[in-house]
């Protein structure tokens with residue numbers, strides 16, 4: 048089967064590099080100049096510096112070439128996905144579309160599979176998610192991810208696995224996409240705790256209560272508990288809340304310490320905090336940490352006020 052990765056950011060490039068070690072892969076970027084640079088230098092210097100692009104990886108800005116592949120990995124940021132799917136709906140019809148984005152679409156409250164179903168006729172929607180930094184995947188370090196697809200996906204699992212990238216299968220697309228989306232929000236909170244100097248014990252408490260929030264909202268939206276406690280939920284929450292490689296964590300740390308942060312960096316948790324807070328309020332589900340992250344990132348409250356409001360909540364059973 049032929050594979051194309053759509054979106055040549057850090058993650059799309061890393062996945063394309065990893066899969067190209069097994070066989071031919073096409074990597075599509077929207078900028079012709081970026082493609083020219085990558086083809087000449089055999090490196091994505093802007094998004095994934097220091098990683099050589101294998102000869103089996105073809106880079107192109109020609110969308111028709113990319114869309115001729117059978118399996119398409121969508122590796123653009125979540126808030127860009129609906130526009131992309133709409134623009135190319137006809138060519139995408141009937142394909143296997145594997146979302147690699149982690150987020151909730153702000154305009155609709157949908158995850159990637161909902162957007163695919165809404166915009167593309169007859170497509171097979173899958174989600175590839177879990178604890179993995181682009182640089183680790185590109186370097187061939189051992190990584191385990193969740194591949195979620197509602198139909199029988201053993202073939203897809205084999206197609207997208209490599210000797211160092213180990214995929215576990217599930218049919219719970221809702222749980223997989225919500226785990227990946229929600230952990231970004233809580234990584235901002237964990238970064239804030241560390242940036243504000245509140246300590247490792249506070250971070251552990253926050254991560255645990257974040258996991259309780261993640262489960263509460265995701266189960267209400269139809270996710271399965273075992274998915275939340277697997278790689279795409281608990282696994283990715285742990286990675287992202289504890290590593291400064293995470294951009295969401297680093298944004299939180301900058302908020303906590305009062306430092307600036309480059310607004311051009313992709314931080315999916317900001318829009319997702321807003322979408323999640325809305326979803327939770329609509330359904331009457333308590334998600335105080337997510338509400339705090341929304342208020343902090345919208346600069347409606349400061350760090351000490353946020354911490355005080357969490358600590359002043361009524362005492363209750365765990």
Ligand SMILES: NC(=O)C1=CN([C@@H]2O[C@H](COP(=O)(O)OP(=O)(O)OC[C@H]3O[C@@H](n4cnc5c(N)ncnc54)[C@H](OP(=O)(O)O)[C@@H]3O)[C@@H](O)[C@H]2O)C=CC1
Nearest residue numbers: 055056057058059122123124125127148149179180181313
């Ligand atoms: N980086 C990581 O370690 C991981 C990232 N992810 C997820 O992958 C997704 C992408 O993140 P990542 O690759 O890191 O982001 P980056 O910031 O590295 O790159 C984003 C890429 O998306 C492209 N892009 C933006 N808008 C569009 C569009 N409308 N059509 C096509 N391409 C577009 C950008 O192109 P341009 O340069 O032209 O703007 C850029 O190449 C996110 O949802 C993230 O959560 C998941 C796991 C790990």
Ligand SMILES: O=C(CO)COP(=O)(O)O
Nearest residue numbers: 177178179180293294295
């Ligand atoms: O999703 C990721 C790790 O699994 C990457 O996290 P960031 O987007 O916060 O860098």
